[in-house]
Structures are given as C-alpha cells and as structure tokens.
Amino acid sequence: MADRNRIVVLIDMDCFYVQCEQRLESDKWLKPCVVAQYNNWQGGGIIAVNYEARAYGIKRGMMGDQAKKLCPELHIFRVPDENGKAKLDKYRDASAEVFQVISDFIEEQEKSMDLNNLVILERASVDEAFLDLTKLIDAKPLMLPELEDLTNFNTKLEFNNQSLNDWFDQFEHHNIDNRQQQDNIRLIMASMFVGQLRQQIFEQTEFKCSAGISHNKMLSKLACGLNKPNAQTILPMIAVSSLFKRIDIGDVRLLGGKLGNQIKTIFNIQTMYQLSQVNRFTLNEKFDNKTAEWLNDLANGLDNEPVSDRRLTKSIGCGKNFRGKMALCKQSDVNQWINSLLKELYERMMKDKEMNQRLARLMIVGYYTAGKGHCHRSIPIDITLGDYPPAERIASDIMRQLFSKPLIIIQDPIQNLSLAATKFLDTTKAIMDSTAKIEKFFQKIDRITFIGQQQQQQPKSSKNHSTINQPPIQSKSPIKKSIQMVGKKSPMKNKSNNNNKSSTTVQSNTLDRYLQQYQRQSTSKTNNDDKIDLNDPHVRQINREMNQLLDSFFFSKILCMLENGTLKI
Ligand code: DCP
Ligand code: CA
Ligand code: CA
Numbered sequence: 001m002a003d004r005n006r007i008v009v010l011i012d013m014d015c016f017y018v019q020c021e022q023r024l025e026s027d028k029w030l031k032p033c034v035v036a037q038y039n040n041w042q043g044g045g046i047i048a049v050n051y052e053a054r055a056y057g058i059k060r061g062m063m064g065d066q067a068k069k070l071c072p073e074l075h076i077f078r079v080p081d082e083n084g085k086a087k088l089d090k091y092r093d094a095s096a097e098v099f100q101v102i103s104d105f106i107e108e109q110e111k112s113m114d115l116n117n118l119v120i121l122e123r124a125s126v127d128e129a130f131l132d133l134t135k136l137i138d139a140k141p142l143m144l145p146e147l148e149d150l151t152n153f154n155t156k157l158e159f160n161n162q163s164l165n166d167w168f169d170q171f172e173h174h175n176i177d178n179r180q181q182q183d184n185i186r187l188i189m190a191s192m193f194v195g196q197l198r199q200q201i202f203e204q205t206e207f208k209c210s211a212g213i214s215h216n217k218m219l220s221k222l223a224c225g226l227n228k229p230n231a232q233t234i235l236p237m238i239a240v241s242s243l244f245k246r247i248d249i250g251d252v253r254l255l256g257g258k259l260g261n262q263i264k265t266i267f268n269i270q271t272m273y274q275l276s277q278v279n280r281f282t283l284n285e286k287f288d289n290k291t292a293e294w295l296n297d298l299a300n301g302l303d304n305e306p307v308s309d310r311r312l313t314k315s316i317g318c319g320k321n322f323r324g325k326m327a328l329c330k331q332s333d334v335n336q337w338i339n340s341l342l343k344e345l346y347e348r349m350m351k352d353k354e355m356n357q358r359l360a361r362l363m364i365v366g367y368y369t370a371g372k373g374h375c376h377r378s379i380p381i382d383i384t385l386g387d388y389p390p391a392e393r394i395a396s397d398i399m400r401q402l403f404s405k406p407l408i409i410i411q412d413p414i415q416n417l418s419l420a421a422t423k424f425l426d427t428t429k430a431i432m433d434s435t436a437k438i439e440k441f442f443q444k445i446d447r448i449t450f451i452g453q454q455q456q457q458q459p460k461s462s463k464n465h466s467t468i469n470q471p472p473i474q475s476k477s478p479i480k481k482s483i484q485m486v487g488k489k490s491p492m493k494n495k496s497n498n499n500n501k502s503s504t505t506v507q508s509n510t511l512d513r514y515l516q517q518y519q520r521q522s523t524s525k526t527n528n529d530d531k532i533d534l535n536d537p538h539v540r541q542i543n544r545e546m547n548q549l550l551d552s553f554f555f556s557k558i559l560c561m562l563e564n565g566t567l568k569i
Helices: 016-024 064-070 089-112 134-138 147-152 164-173 179-205 217-224 237-244 258-267 272-277 280-286 289-299 331-356 391-402 427-446 462-467 478-489 491-498 503-519 537-551 554-564
Strands: 008-013 033-037 045-049 075-078 120-125 128-132 155-157 209-214 232-234 316-321 328-330 358-369 373-380 409-426
Touching (some): 008 179, 016 033, 016 045, 016 075, 016 089, 033 064, 064 075, 089 120, 089 179, 147 164, 155 164, 179 209, 179 232, 179 237, 217 232, 272 289, 331 358, 331 391, 409 427
Antiparallel strands (some): 008 128, 120 128, 316 409
C-alpha cells in the first residue's frame, strides 16, 4: 500500500515512570519530580523527568544531587531495590493497565461498527504503542469532525506554522475530491479516535500521554515528540520536507544510534533534509543497496515497515550490572546471581502465563566481560506439558552453558548478567504439541509385545465398563487405548473395580505401577505374569525414552492432567 494511504499512530506516555509514582502520591502532581535508580551514589541516576522538572534543565542521565542543585524543591522518587536489583514491577503493571485500556477501547469501537480486526495494535515499548487505523478510518464515511472536539483533545498541526483552524477552513470551503485532501481528512478523522482513546486512558488510569498521527511509523513517532506533553500532533505528508529541515538525523526512529552517527560523519550532514539531498548513487557507494534504498525513503518521509499485530512484549527480561570491584569473580557468585535473577524472571513469567496464556520456549543468557565483550547463550525451556520446568533446572542448564567445567575463580570477571525469556507459544498450542508427542509415544507402546496378552484380553463390549463408576472411554485415541490396555492387563483393575474407584484413577494407578515395573530394568527375571519382555529391542528403546520422560516428571504430570481433565485428547 502506498505510504500515504496508511494511517499510523504512535501513543507514548508522558514521563511515564514519574506519572506512575505521582499516581501513588497524589500531592506530587504538578510538582517537579524525577525517578532515580541506585540511590547510594550521588543521589542516584535519573531515569525519568517530568515536564515541571525539565523546565529547570533537569535531564535523564543526571545524578540526583546535581539535579537538586538546579531545582532545590525537586522531589526524587526512588526505584525500589530488592537484593541489590531495581524492582520495576510497578511500572510494568501500570503499562499492562494502559494496554488493557487501549485494547478495550479498540474492541468497543469495532463492536460499535459491527466489524472485527479493524485496528492493528503493536506494543512498541513499556509506554508506547503503534496503531494502524487505516481499515477503521476507511470503514467510515469521509467526514470532517467538529474542530472544537479536536481542540479539546489538544490537537496540533505540524505544517509550516499553520494553525489547525486555518487548515480546517480550507476543507470546509473547497471540494474534497482530490486524493491529498482526502488523506488529510482521514488523518483528522484518526485524530478524533486518538483523542477519545487518550481521554479513556486518562479517565481510567490518571495517566496523560501524547500521540503522533501520520502515515507511517517513522512519521508518527516524530510527530508524537513535537508537542509533548499531553498533546496530539497531525503530520500530513506535505509538511514533511519543511519539517525535515529542523530534524536531526539522530532524532529519527532507528537512526538514533551508530548508523545515524555514521551517516552524519560520512556525508558531513546533520538534518534529515540534508540526507534527502544526498543522491541515491552516493548513498549506494557507502551502504549496501537495501540500506541505501531504505535511507533514501526515510529521507523522503517514506517508511513501509508494517504495524505488526503484537499486543504483548516479545520477551521478558532482567539483568544486573556488576561494575568495578563488584564484578563477579567466583563461579559460586555467578550461580547465586543466576538463581536470584531467575527467581525474579520466573515470577514474571508465571504472571505472564496466567495473564496471556503463553509460555516462553527459549532463555537467552547474556553476559559481559572485559576480555570477551558481550556474549549470549541460548537455552531451550522444556514446556512440553504446558508449564515451565522448575527454575532450578533452568539455573543448572544455564550454569552448564556458561562454564564447561567447575571453576572456583573466574579469570575474566563478569560485569553484567542478563536473562530473557522469549519465543513465546500459546499454552494451548504447547499442550497440543505435547499431546501429539504423547500420542506418538503411546503409538509405540501399543506395539509392545506383552507376554500372556491373549489370556488376559477382555471382551470389547461397552457392557464391560458397567462395573466401573465412570463412563467407558469412548475415544479410539491411542493414549486412551493404551491406558485401557494397560488397565485390562493388570490384576489391579479387578481390585479397583471392586472398590468402586473412578476408571481414570484405576487406569492411572495401574499405569503408574506398570511404569514402575517398567523402570525396574534390573529385575530382568520377571515372573511370567509380569507382562514385559525386557530383552525385546523395541521395548528397550521405549524403555530408554520412558526413562527420559520420567526423569523430567513428564509422565506423572500427564497422569495428573488426564485425571483432572486439563489434558483432553
Ligand atoms: N526508561 C529508563 N531508562 C531509559 C529510558 C527510559 O528506565 N534509558 C524508562 C523511564 C521512562 C520510561 O522508560 O519513564 C519511558 O521512556 P520514554 O523514553 O518514553 O521517556 P518518558 O516517558 O519518561 O518521557 P517522555 O514524556 O519524553 O516520553
Ligand atoms: Ca514516554
Ligand atoms: Ca517511550
């Protein structure tokens, strides 16, 4: 889709961490405040500054003591600390609240139009969301809203200092059959939606936010920052070239880091407008074809990166710096910190699992040492049963990955450790995958040769189940067949039939015994009634797999899930 056909919005909370704190201490609203981390040194490092404090020249990255000199009445909120680590739950929970309001608002709007999936919502960070409103706006008749409504939402226009008022006039007095005018009206319609959404966020969370309304991610992000705080800015395509004359290359999304600096140095330029003057051929000399094309597009206000449908974070992470003398020199210290970080991460992973019905499949461990720089290791997380394994198991996997052999002293001390759980899968999908695995497993079991199977075989009529309390198992599924088969074969079944236990319990108990029996490989001299030919190569193969599964509590858990009905086949 051509770039100006899309309607893309960025919503970004104003001085987010400060607002989170102010909400908890409401007498601090409207006062100059900052949030600082690690208080024991020069008043702590400032990570968020509200707009009242910015007026005194206070900036992120300053130390608390330094900021106090600029504004003696400054209030410094402290990030809570737990075991030497910043505790950010408060801000993450507040973020989830905001995203819930956004999701609910979208759902409500779609419902009122009797349509689904009109809005694409992408969580961009703890306090930012991109929205693609193209379908929603195009599902409505092209119509100008009331100017007064828009000004109430503190809507600004970025177009050569033109006021929103004057801009509106031209739509009212000219016909709107040209495409450019129509696109501008679509932006204005989107501003109404955004204004109402911002109002909802404020009413439900007390938080103020700003927004940029334009045609792509780069432009909406840029627009959002133009009139902060508590304002929304429309940036039409026609305004881009004049705006770019005052936009530093480093202020553009994705050009803030190394690449932006490189561009400035190579071409000896500063602004986006200057970048637009660098011709494609020259760009191609310095960058590969794809990057050159992308930079050329950006410099002309074009960015075709789609807003992806992602309402949840891509990963859950935590980390800790160990600067200077704090660097970790002993393996036992690393072990302790891995366990401590993992404890925090696991709590969040569990919460995330509950709230979002998803499980992470991969743990990425990052560490930094002077000798090796930044390094990463990936450790798969076994979620076979729709749940996480015990944290201790992951911790020992991590330690094995980090250290091939036990050491007491580490030669190259660790200055930073981080953990991130990622590659999420729906819990339902995880259970389906494991079910498929179990099915496959039981298909193998079905093939086991049982000694004396013939004598013990029961007639297949469902009447046979009449002695059992629960209804007979109807499904032809291999897992249930296998459980039935095992149940039939065991003397336990008759006992249990007599004392009226439920069929699943009977079968599970029987299966349990069967498995125990299975595990006792050493007793190769089984008596004849004891069913399994342990020398059969196929049985031995199954046995190996069975032991692996038992080892990871796989089987006992399946039984448990079968009994309580969480696993259905
Ligand atoms: N944050 C942080 N460390 C950083 C950057 C940000 O801890 N280096 C935290 C604190 C911020 C929050 O993330 O409050 C959101 O970051 P923003 O960059 O969006 O900044 P703010 O929301 O604080 O301010 P603004 O109003 O400019 O968006
Ligand atoms: Ca913000
Ligand atoms: Ca932000």
